[in-house]
Amino acid sequence: MSALRVSPAAVVGLLAVAALPLFVHILSPASEKYYLHLLIQILLWSFIYTGWSLMGRFGLTSLGHGAFTGIGAYVTVLLWNQAGLTPWLGIPISVVIAAVVGVLVGYPCFRLRITGHYFALLTLALTEFVRLCIVGLRDYTGGSLGTQPSRHGNGISLFAIQFEPDRVLAFYIAFALWLFGLYVWLRVDRSMDRYALDAASQDEDAAASVGIDVTREKLKITALSSALCALGGAIYGQYQMYISPDTIAGLGISLNMVFAVIAGGMWTLLGPTVGAVFTQVLAEGLRVAIQGSATLKSILGSSALALDQAIYGLLLVLFIIYMPKGILGTGIDWWRRWRRRKA
Amino acid sequence: MDCQLDIFFLEALINGLLLAGLLALLALGLNLIFGVIDVVWICYAEIVMIGMYGIDFAYKGGMPFLLAAAIGIIITAVAGVILHYLVIRPVLETPPINQLLVTGGVLFLLQASATMLFGIEFRNLGMRLGSTTVADMSFSWARIITFLVALGGMLALWLFLRRTYLGTAIRAIAQDRQIMPLMGVDSRKLYLVTSALGGGLAGVAATLMVLQYDIYPQIGLQFGPLIFMICVLGGLGNMIGGFVAAFIISQFIAVGSSCFHTEWGYAVAFLFFMVAIFIRPQGLFGGKS
Numbered sequence: 001m002s003a004l005r006v007s008p009a010a011v012v013g014l015l016a017v018a019a020l021p022l023f024v025h026i027l028s029p030a031s032e033k034y035y036l037h038l039l040i041q042i043l044l045w046s047f048i049y050t051g052w053s054l055m056g057r058f059g060l061t062s063l064g065h066g067a068f069t070g071i072g073a074y075v076t077v078l079l080w081n082q083a084g085l086t087p088w089l090g091i092p093i094s095v096v097i098a099a100v101v102g103v104l105v106g107y108p109c110f111r112l113r114i115t116g117h118y119f120a121l122l123t124l125a126l127t128e129f130v131r132l133c134i135v136g137l138r139d140y141t142g143g144s145l146g147t148q149p150s151r152h153g154n155g156i157s158l159f160a161i162q163f164e165p166d167r168v169l170a171f172y173i174a175f176a177l178w179l180f181g182l183y184v185w186l187r188v189d190r191s192m193d194r195y196a197l198d199a200a201s202q203d204e205d206a207a208a209s210v211g212i213d214v215t216r217e218k219l220k221i222t223a224l225s226s227a228l229c230a231l232g233g234a235i236y237g238q239y240q241m242y243i244s245p246d247t248i249a250g251l252g253i254s255l256n257m258v259f260a261v262i263a264g265g266m267w268t269l270l271g272p273t274v275g276a277v278f279t280q281v282l283a284e285g286l287r288v289a290i291q292g293s294a295t296l297k298s299i300l301g302s303s304a305l306a307l308d309q310a311i312y313g314l315l316l317v318l319f320i321i322y323m324p325k326g327i328l329g330t331g332i333d334w335w336r337r338w339r340r341r342k343a
Numbered sequence: 344m345d346c347q348l349d350i351f352f353l354e355a356l357i358n359g360l361l362l363a364g365l366l367a368l369l370a371l372g373l374n375l376i377f378g379v380i381d382v383v384w385i386c387y388a389e390i391v392m393i394g395m396y397g398i399d400f401a402y403k404g405g406m407p408f409l410l411a412a413a414i415g416i417i418i419t420a421v422a423g424v425i426l427h428y429l430v431i432r433p434v435l436e437t438p439p440i441n442q443l444l445v446t447g448g449v450l451f452l453l454q455a456s457a458t459m460l461f462g463i464e465f466r467n468l469g470m471r472l473g474s475t476t477v478a479d480m481s482f483s484w485a486r487i488i489t490f491l492v493a494l495g496g497m498l499a500l501w502l503f504l505r506r507t508y509l510g511t512a513i514r515a516i517a518q519d520r521q522i523m524p525l526m527g528v529d530s531r532k533l534y535l536v537t538s539a540l541g542g543g544l545a546g547v548a549a550t551l552m553v554l555q556y557d558i559y560p561q562i563g564l565q566f567g568p569l570i571f572m573i574c575v576l577g578g579l580g581n582m583i584g585g586f587v588a589a590f591i592i593s594q595f596i597a598v599g600s601s602c603f604h605t606e607w608g609y610a611v612a613f614l615f616f617m618v619a620i621f622i623r624p625q626g627l628f629g630g631k632s
Contacts, residue, residue, distance in 0.1 A: 059438075059440070061440045061443075061444070105617065108620075108621035108624075109621075112621065112624040113624075114620070114624050116438075116439050116440055117383050117439055117440070117443055117579065118575060118579070118620075118624070120440065120443055121383070121571045121572070121574075121575050122575070122617065122620055124568060124571060125568065125571075125572055125613045125616050125617055126613075126617065128568045128609070128613050129610055129613040129614055129617070132606045132607075132609050132610035132613065133606075133610055135606045136604055136606035136607050136610055251564060251568065252564075255447055255450070255451070258444060258447070259444070259447065259448065259451075262444065306454075306455040306456075306458035306459045306560075307455070307459060308455075309451050309452075309454065309455035309458075310451070310452055310455035310456050310459060312451055312455075313448045313449065313450065313451025313452030313453075313454075313455060314448070314452050315448075316444075316445070316447070316448030316451065317430055317445055317448035317449060317452070319448075320434060320441055320444055320445040320448065321430070321433045321434055321445065324437070324441065
């Protein structure tokens with residue numbers, strides 16, 4: 001395994017992202033908290049989307065990752081609330097549980113070669129199952145109303161991994177998580193497993209005939225991907241200080257993941273990040289535009305809440321039909337073609 | 344709450360049977376689409392939802408129920424054709440998962456549009472059909488009618504596919520997509536007819552559902568996963584299999600709900616589904632894959 005080389009451009013880019021809280025502080029001190037919140041959301045979802053794309057890029061289109069983010073968030077919070085177990089232990093436990101569930105569902109799927117439609121629909125059932133369990137255990141989880149991790153002290157605590165009141169700290173935690181996600185993506189991208197999985201996604205028989213253990217390779221990437229999503233879900237819960245099936249588990253979350261990644265670009269490092277920026281900015285931009293304009297507000301009324309979803313759905317259809325490589329993938333293609341024409 | 348072999352258990356069992364008719368009808372349309380066009384409409388339940396709103400508006404606009412139902416069926420049939428023409432046809436040659444995801448985009452669009460146009464309030468037609476009591480067990484007429492109409496609808500589709508020229512062509516194209524065009528059959532036209540049929544079946548289901556359920560934009564999320572589960576369990580595209588699977592799943596839901604909480608009935612059904620697929624990946628009644 002060769003060490004990852006980081007290009008100068010990447011260093012500049014990362015420093016720019018790291019300096020975002022400073023920009024926000026200088027440009028808009030009044031609404032600093034709001035912008036930081038937006039950035040944190042983008043980074044956390046970028047991490048989760050990157051985790052999903054680890055599987056998605058190899059043709060393993062899972063609609064089950066809403067289950068893994070849900071497991072991450074709920075197991076961590078329940079262990080903290082019910083047993084007083086610090087998230088330092090709770091998060092690893094939730095991550096392991098998610099990975100085990102991923103492997104338990106993945107193993108029969110991959111052995112029996114359940115792919116495509118069947119895989120998507122089967123993992124969809126997993127999402128529903130986990131959501132129903134969360135709702136069913138309402139004495140502990142609060143059901144569909146959601147629950148909150150109980151606050152430790154003033155809300156900032158190393159012991160309880162609570163950091164919500166300090167947005168700058170939260171930003172750097174999310175930033176570190178996002179970097180970790182990109183690092184994992186790159187490690188996978190440059191490993192032999194990636195070639196094995198690429199081969200398997202093209203033709204399983206041919207891949208198996210050259211000695212690739214297809215089931216094993218797929219299980220490895222499934223465990224990794226579900227673990228990352230659980231970690232993302234757990235940190236999301238710690239930051240939001242509120243979790244509910246609607247915000248962190250369930251079919252809506254699963255579908256959002258798939259669609260944000262498709263919109264951003266499934267096969268590039270920063271594709272999921274672009275997808276997260278795109279979807280979050282779209283939703284927030286529309287919300288602010290509607291709140292700010294009296295005419296829009298009077299036309300749309302309370303239904304304005306759904307406008308971003310409608311636009312989102314429409315764009316998705318258009319993306320899949322006309323731009324299956326996503327924003328970033330298509331952008332890179334154009335850039336390359338333009339350079340070639342110039343050369 | 345506890346599970347005993349008493350009259351309540353029997354009532355749950357029979358109510359499960361009645362629910363199965365509706366679920367089987369819902370699965371039928373999706374299976375028809377998949378069997379012929381090889382596409383999964385993830386937004387199928389949302390088309391049903393559109394039909395329900397259509398019926399609601401027509402009925403409250405003063406039309407008799409049967410006319411409103413006919414309008415609902417026409418709306419969903421047209422929706423099916425539009426969906427196929429605008430969304431499915433451009434991605435027909437791309438990897439199958441794209442076709443599934445593109446209809447997922449339609450799911451968001453329909454759900455959000457319904458929220459914007461009709462609001463999030465629950466609506467219902469306010470028709471009360473009452474219930475009947477048999478041996479101390481009570482069954483609502485709405486459910487009994489639903490069950491009978493669902494059976495009738497399935498029989499009608501079966502006859503259509505078996506006895507008419509168009510039906511034969513649809514069955515033929517489901518068997519071999521490559522050969523049929525060589526025999527001079529316009530597969531694109533058949534796909535449109537199938538989409539209209541599948542959409543129309545969604546409309547029939549919508550007609551039955553407005554009798555029992557409230558109408559709201561998210562209703563698709565309640566029924567959608569169930570329908571997919573039934574189709575996959577019966578073997579995607581296998582209409583008889585879907586029919587039997589609907590009865591199995593609905594018994595899990597009905598009995599589970601009567602013994603425990605409603606969610607646990609559903610949860611057990613989903614768990615059963617996953618285990619069953621691991622044992623028979625081609626579906627309970629699927630042939631060789």
